[in-house]
Amino acid sequence: MNLHEIDLNLLVVFHRLLRERRVSRVAEALGLSQPAVSNALRRLRGLLGDELFLRTPGGMEPTPYALQLAGPVAQALDTLREALNVRASFEAATSERCFTLAMSDVGETYFLPVLVDALAQAAPRVTLQCVPVADASLRDDMASGRVDLALGLLPQLQAGFFQQTLFRQHYVALMRAGHPLATRAQITATQYRQASHVRVVSTGTGHGLVDAALERLGVVRRVRLTVPHYVALGHVLGGSDLIATVPERFADRVTEPFGLVARPLTLKLPASHIAQLWHAQLHRDPGHQWLRALVATHFGAPETA
Structure with missing residues (x-):
């Protein structure tokens, strides 16, 4: 069977039916109607060529083939759930994430001493990697997520990037x-x-x-x-x-x-306006949001922080 032939929701119903053994309970747990759960089971039976569950006085009993599928399906759903939730939260105190920052040498002189100390206090396992803003591939690297954040006066990134002005200087x-x-x-x-x-x-x-x-x-x-x-x-x-x-x-x-x-x-x-700039790909990433807030707190004007 090709994966494109199967609806993931059918496997979710299958997994829940293995646990509950009753269509009514599955419908309640998943927020579906009982006919919708029965229809999902019917479709899955047709795709897999097996009854999967048999009605008994004690509930829906899985067939030997359903029991054979139970472990792999549960593992696959757990793996997918973890993958989809990997960016759902960010715990600074325990994260081991490495952020890549683009800045000039003057930016390194100004930003890094403060950032390194701030990370040591709030996120001791988080690490930083710096790349030059003069790299010709900077726009592509930010678009692909290889570079998280750029700091400085960077006119080449004005179009197509989110930016937050941190401060103005003479x-x-x-x-x-x-x-x-x-x-x-x-x-x-x-x-x-x-x-x-x-x-x-x-x-x-x-x-x-x-x-x-x-x-x-x-x-x-x-x-x-x-x-x-x-x-x-x-x-x-x-x-x-x-x-x-x-x-x-x-x-x-x-x-x-x-x-x-x-x-x-x-x-x-x-005067020069120094900003932090990032690509839309990371705009809603919780870890990235935390990093941007950290930068704004330590380097932004009061209204920015």
């Missing part, structure tokens, strides 16, 4: 504590033009909006060094008189460890 000038401009309360446009800069080209993110804004303002930087990531800035700035234009929350993470200071700019640069 760009600041980052430099060593002994830099000549470190004594200033803020950096003016003239001082900014005259300084020597490190330019960060963060592929796969929207932080390039700084370059576009400077071009619109007619501000030309004296760029002495261009790097593809933020990760080296602490070492570079700590040992030179270069400055870098960076998101303020990244600056908060690296000023103390590297002896740096951050100063606001008088230039009218746009």
Whole structure:
């Protein structure tokens, strides 16, 4: 027999009749009418070529073939029930799920220390895996469920994905504590033009909006060094008189460890909106909902959390 020939509901009736042995009880347990249960049994008899149950004064007695089927059918239904309910709940304290997050190096610097500590407290067996947002396959990986969540300023994911803005941040000038401009309360446009800069080209993110804004303002930087990531800035700035234009929350993470200071700019640069983004495939997944709530709680503005 081919599986497409059989209605799963017939096996549910069969399994229940093995337990109850009376059509009336099966009908009550499954919320069906007695004729509907009798009709299901009739259809199953025709498909399997066996009476399956015989009427006796004590109820419906299973035939030898029905008894032979009893174990495998019960096991199959239990397996299917478990498979369908696998996402019905998520227990953070005992889950061993691994979540894959996409973020840039600046995102790793900002998000991961807090996330790792939060997971240690609330979900000690849950693990994280990080992948770069610059991967060309990111959209497909999120659509397939291989990547759970993306964090950052990611214009390439604006269309077709759910997103929740976590916070809004400005760009600041980052430099060593002994830099000549470190004594200033803020950096003016003239001082900014005259300084020597490190330019960060963060592929796969929207932080390039700084370059576009400077071009619109007619501000030309004296760029002495261009790097593809933020990760080296602490070492570079700590040992030179270069400055870098960076998101303020990244600056908060690296000023103390590297002896740096951050100063606001008088230039009218746009703020960046940092969000968490996910695909519809995982929108209703309880574990994923828990993770998104955790991120919103620890990184979102009060109205987001």
